Amino acid sequence: MSDAGDRGVESIFEDLYEHAPCGHLSTTINGIIIRVNETLLKWTGYQREELVGQPFVSFLRPGSQLMFETRYLSVLHLRGEVKEVAVSFRHANGTALPMMVNSTVTTDGNGEPVTIRTAVFDASERQEYERELLAAQRKAEASETRIRVLQNASRVLTEATTDTALANQLTKITREAFAASNVSMYLLNAEGKLDLASGNPALGLLDLSGDGPARLLARPEGTMILSRADPLAKSSGLAEVMRGAQVETLVSVPLSEEASPLGVLISSFARSRSFEPDDIGLYEALARQSTQVLTRIHLLQQLERLTLIDPLTGLASRRLIQKRLSDAVTLSRLNHRSIALLLIDLDGFKLINDELGHATGDSVLSEVGSRLSSVVRHGDLVGRLGGDEFVVLCEDVTPDEVDRVVERLHATLRKPLTGRASQKRVTGSIGTILYLGGVPDHIPPDLILEQADEAMYRSKRAGKDQDTTVIVGDASPAEGHPVL
């Protein structure tokens, strides 16, 4: 009775095993299948003898084999169990069977591993919708990432006020967005050559303008993607340069404003990469944003230049005078060279303006401007402060040279005027401040302008066509030159 009973229990367990509601297989510790149940055979379409004796991994599809051999087995060995791992099994008829597998390692009395038991669940439907979800999720993530990159770019790039600042931001954003090993930005200079504006030189090349292999990258007509294996890379000789620089893929995006080129953005990748149309779209959107900002920066710089020039006389404007004076003061403190500032106020100009009108007045100012410019030393700065007030800034100058410049200024002003004002005369009241051996630290540039102005008024009070020179510093005062 008891024998029969045991057999009954055995057969119950055997039936439970063979027809369990999940597939089951046991393998050696090396993964060779030693036992499978009926459920698994039925489901996978194999005969028992086709599976037993073979490595389990050999029935997985290649992608799953990689996953299984690297990740799954490492964890199984270290943890003794793995749960709910999705793999793809090859059905006897060649189709894919998505599975979820759980595995545990069984050990003998000494804790030595003996077998691996694996339960297998059909995940076809689950996997199908998971893959759909996954595809949708990836698409959403990719587009979200692109939008985030662009939003960030439009915020960060528009803050740039110089080419370099823009280039630094653009290369940083691009590098992060595309995981490029290097991104460099080149900008065309006045001679039409490409200068590196940011990043390490692409392929180690500082200048892309030459006839070398890199000329391909310098002026792409549109976004250019080049792999080292491309025939174009090989025929141009670029492949060899890429190999030397450990670059597998290059992306070159032109930066141009209404068809006129501004520069180029070059990304290097240390491994072979491919790009989706959306990636290229992102590249081009970044290029577009950057060229807009570049154009704005260039316009602002042009405006800036305009404000530095007095439009009437073409001389330096008050702003440029202040800037250059400040630079000259700083330099004189370092090199201890003398500097002089001459301020010239025209005598008799108001009369011309009142009697002959502003247009004639303007042409007189313009004529005076060119006369002044023609008698100063080479390198002196001539500017117009406003109205009929002019200045001359002389760097690295001696008292004698200052005297001679003053004399020449007087002489050129005394000459008869031309045009409608030919019957009128102007002269100049000149005030000069000369710092010997450089400007002391406590004297700010603005004060120097005031000092020259004071000296000029002294000349004015002394009558017209006079000059006053104030000398500051270690030198015996020349005759008639009061020293402060």
Add this chain to the structure above:
Amino acid sequence: MLIEAGPPSSEATTAASGVPSAVSRRNNVTVSGNPDGRAIVFAHGFGCNQSAWRLVTPAFLADYKVIVFDHVGAGNSDASAYSFWKYDSLLGYADDLLEILDELDVTDVVYVGHSVSGMIGVLAANRDSSRFGALVLVTPSPRYINAPGYAGGFEVEDINSMLDDLDSNYFGWSSIMAPLMMGNPDRPELGNELTENFCSTDPTIARHFARVTFLSDNREDLPLVTTPTLILECSADIVAPAAVARYVHQQIAGSTLVTLAATGHIPNLSAPDALTDAIFAYLK
């Protein structure tokens, strides 16, 4: 072969001085064994971390200064140091390895790299061979994808489907990190400590590492190797088949190819003794 939980990594010194430096922290570098012995570095492959070596390193502790570490993004490395552009090729990992060797100031190093770390070692030694005494490449492959005249074993679609698998297993990766129950019912705190360590990896980083590992082509780097090299292969290794091991052997002049009495791709876990013996035999 099942693992008794070993000593927590904090018991080993983290650097020569005992104070972890920036590089040591980044790569969770642990140094143990004989401080006066020859340095041997073990680098783990894709899908795991330094615990992949726990069955192998004990044999080296008596005579060698044993150095293990986690690649950035794996194990207890500083995941915040992960940068997608730096690690978009194996060169980023090779630079890290060189920094670790510089920091420990070790020379004549025996470098043991499993799977993808074999190629990382090749790239590092090609960049600066001065610190390397020997390369041991365990089941390496310079390229997993078939190419004209080269049988890597896989097609691009296979790699893409593996990446799909990785994504599908996103939750699986989390559950793999669920509390470790085995081996230490008496010491749950040890279990927890190890739970965090065991092959845990950020899924996003894992996906990128997989892409970089399985889509790279480093065949041209093999002939440049000047460091003495031992190549260890297993039979029935689907990931790095026999033809690949032969290719690596042919391309590295003067290299030695040994077939271990082991199957599969991870002899460090499935046949640690055979692996250890082969390394000792080569170094003798």
